[in-house]
Amino acid sequence: MRPNMPGPAQTAAPSTPRRVLIVGAGLAGSLLAVYLARAGWKVEIVERRADPRARRFAAGRSINLAISARGIKALRRAGLEDAVMKDAIRMGGRMVHPVEGAAGYQPYSADPTRAINSVSRSALNLALLDAAAAEPNVTVSFDERCAGVDFARDAASAEVAFVNDATGATRTVRADLVVGADGAYSAVRGALQRTERFDYAQEFLGHGYKELHIPPVASGPHAPFAMEPNALHIWPRGESMMIALPNPDGSFTCTLFWRHDGAGSSFASVKTGADALAHFSAVYPDAVPLMPTLADDFAKNPVGVMVTVRCSPWTRGRVTLIGDAAHAIVPFYGQGANASFEDCEALADALADAIASNRSIDDALRAYEAARIANANAIADMALRNFIEMRDLTGRTSFKWRKKIEHALHRVMPATFVPLYDLVSFSTVPYSEAKARGAANDRAVRTVVGVAVSLAVAAVAAAILVATGAVP
Numbered sequence: 001m002r003p004n005m006p007g008p009a010q011t012a013a014p015s016t017p018r019r020v021l022i023v024g025a026g027l028a029g030s031l032l033a034v035y036l037a038r039a040g041w042k043v044e045i046v047e048r049r050a051d052p053r054a055r056r057f058a059a060g061r062s063i064n065l066a067i068s069a070r071g072i073k074a075l076r077r078a079g080l081e082d083a084v085m086k087d088a089i090r091m092g093g094r095m096v097h098p099v100e101g102a103a104g105y106q107p108y109s110a111d112p113t114r115a116i117n118s119v120s121r122s123a124l125n126l127a128l129l130d131a132a133a134a135e136p137n138v139t140v141s142f143d144e145r146c147a148g149v150d151f152a153r154d155a156a157s158a159e160v161a162f163v164n165d166a167t168g169a170t171r172t173v174r175a176d177l178v179v180g181a182d183g184a185y186s187a188v189r190g191a192l193q194r195t196e197r198f199d200y201a202q203e204f205l206g207h208g209y210k211e212l213h214i215p216p217v218a219s220g221p222h223a224p225f226a227m228e229p230n231a232l233h234i235w236p237r238g239e240s241m242m243i244a245l246p247n248p249d250g251s252f253t254c255t256l257f258w259r260h261d262g263a264g265s266s267f268a269s270v271k272t273g274a275d276a277l278a279h280f281s282a283v284y285p286d287a288v289p290l291m292p293t294l295a296d297d298f299a300k301n302p303v304g305v306m307v308t309v310r311c312s313p314w315t316r317g318r319v320t321l322i323g324d325a326a327h328a329i330v331p332f333y334g335q336g337a338n339a340s341f342e343d344c345e346a347l348a349d350a351l352a353d354a355i356a357s358n359r360s361i362d363d364a365l366r367a368y369e370a371a372r373i374a375n376a377n378a379i380a381d382m383a384l385r386n387f388i389e390m391r392d393l394t395g396r397t398s399f400k401w402r403k404k405i406e407h408a409l410h411r412v413m414p415a416t417f418v419p420l421y422d423l424v425s426f427s428t429v430p431y432s433e434a435k436a437r438g439a440a441n442d443r444a445v446r447t448v449v450g451v452a453v454s455l456a457v458a459a460v461a462a463a464i465l466v467a468t469g470a471v472p
């Protein structure tokens with residue numbers, strides 16, 4: 001790789017490394033900084049929040065997220081797989097909790113070695129930030145909010161305005177490339193929205209989310225865990241659900257997904273801690289004894305909103321988007337961070353390819369965007385669909401049979417029939433290809449079920465004919 005090689009569209013050969021400004025030191029921004037710094041770029045990251053490294057040892061409850069094949073691949077490339085995965089907890093399937101009766105385990109894959117991984121969100125962000133800050137050509141500043149973008153200072157750079165909300169201080173940063181990694185409510189995307197012919201769609205979910213807590217226990221079959229640790233726990237209740245992911249300290253982070261409005265399980269109708277205790281006793285009875293701080297947590301913890309954002313183009317001049325800034329998705333496939341990490345790989349690869357083949361940064365941005373937008377839209381669709389699967393279908397017998405058929409077909413035809421969950425979570429097949437293959441799988445399963453039903457009907461009919469003496 002030759003990071004200083006000029007492309008044809010550039011006016012002057014850069015004798016110093018190219019400069020990239022990354023807005024946002026979240027998961028995607030920090031990982032991209034590592035990749036580009038190692039490729040020879042001079043990287044400046046500017047983050048709105050305070051430096052999380054100052055609070056590194058502060059006690060607090062864990063919030064986790066599921067990392068799977070795509071995320072692990074991207075972490076491996078940065079040399080961070082072992083550091084992150086050593087504290088991860090494998091979740092090989094769903095543990096589905098009905099209102100009455102025992103919880104049942106549903107494996108994610110026919111291959112029992114496959115699992116998604118519960119990791120601490122803050123530990124992951126810190127590991128990425130530490131790795132970025134350890135690169136000699138990276139600078140990171142905090143407490144500065146992106147307040148505006150000038151897309152075309154000249155054809156080969158862009159400029160971003162920052163403000164420190166505490167002091168009122170402002171400054172501008174100019175770079176050869178500006179990457180908006182500033183999350184679902186991105187200010188960089190906001191500036192793009194004010195440019196010509198920018199397509200933008202934002203869809204808020206009618207459901208919000210609230211995080212709750214199951215603490216470690218001193219005794220019991222899974223101690224220090226109050227429940228089976230190697231599973232993602234789901235309480236599917238049709239229109240709503242609760243999930244719980246394990247943490248290394250033996251606790252679980254629960255997330256309640258309820259409607260904002262309406263009756264029943266909704267944040268409008270269940271308002272206080274006392275309301276929550278009564279409601280949980282009826283709807284999630286087996287969880288209540290495991291949640292001693294339920295009433296307090298419910299009253300104290302905020303309700304989050306979930307949004308799907310689709311936009312195009314992601315690039316204008318020397319400004320581009322990655323991660324949630326480019327494609328916020330709902331969390332039901334556990335893929336937002338995984339997809340964001342894939343963006344980082346795709347952008348770093350496109351830039352390296354362009355530089356190595358003497359093409360311009362503009363070319364690289366076009367190639368990156370072309371490679372990613374359809375995939376981002378595909379995982380956005382699949383994530384919305386998976387909400388229905390998690391909150392409703394996982395509790396149904398027909399769903400369990402469907403999964404059994406899918407796993408059986410995969411065992412018989414491992415190369416040609418790969419279930420959608422495996423394609424999304426345990427492979428790096430592009431999301432749009434996974435979505436298309438998932439639709440073909442649906443047709444194949446319907447055919448198998450149709451043939452099985454026809455054979456069963458024929459067998460019953462034959463038995464009736466024999467029993468009634470209609471045929472000897």
Ligand SMILES: Cc1cc2nc3c(=O)[nH]c(=O)nc-3n(C[C@H](O)[C@H](O)[C@H](O)COP(=O)(O)OP(=O)(O)OC[C@H]3O[C@@H](n4cnc5c(N)ncnc54)[C@H](O)[C@@H]3O)c2cc1C
Nearest residue numbers: 024026027028048066146182183323324334335336337338
């Ligand atoms: C409830 C929930 C559960 C989830 N579970 C999973 C999961 O299991 N698996 C998974 O893969 N994904 C999951 N996700 C999605 C995942 O959290 C996101 O996709 C991921 O954090 C995106 O990374 P990012 O760097 O693009 O954005 P972020 O992590 O949001 O980082 C953006 C950064 O930009 C900073 N910033 C914002 N505005 C500005 C500004 N104006 N100027 C400067 N800096 C700014 C922010 O402070 C932040 O540090 C979940 C999301 C939610 C809400």
